[in-house]
Amino acid sequence: MTDSSLSLIRHGQTDWNFARRLQGRTDIPLNETGREQAREVGRELAASGEHWDVLVSSPLSRARETAEIIGEAVGLEVSRVYDDLIERSFGDIEGYDCSHMTEEERHAFMEQHGEHTADLVARGVALLRQIVDDYPGQNVMIVSHGSFIRLTAGHILNRKLRSLENGEVVTVTADEVTEAASVFRS
Helix, strand or coil, X not given: CCCCEEEEEECCCEHHHHCCECCCCCCCCECHHXXXXXXXXXXXXXXXXXXXXXXXXXXXXXXXHHHHHHHHHHCCCEEEECHHHCCCCCXXXXXXXXXXXXXXHHHHHHHHHCCCHHHHHXXXXXXXXXXXXXXXXXXXXXXXXXXHHHHHHHHHHXXXXXXXXXXXXXXXXXXXXXXXHHHHHC
């Protein structure tokens, strides 16, 4: 058994987050609020007394910049960018304003037009297992995206997670990731 962990951090706010538009894989940059959120989470993590060995990121600029800002606060540089940390694809509805929809309507709409939840979870669990294998026994800070983190971590923790705030952190252990990944293989 290991006691290492993965701290999954949602990137800071973008203009599309503020407008409640579906971003998906569209590469929208952080806005000033998002940069301040990244600085704040960096300060909180630095003051937490926790230790991280490695910092990795999604390739999208909003996650990458968030990771760089947090890294400055905790004394880490982005070690690697994993392409599969990218957000869920929303297909032809990226940029759509979904603020008028209920959560159930949004979910159905996204499933119809974008990457299916089951596919995202399979991709997410496989990637987190790969990260555990790439950095055995190490605590890894991962900057990614709301749907990716909420659905993947929710599956690993076996509970439904609410929508994440920009800059929010969800932690899973390497053992939880390994266990979840073994279920996919069986």
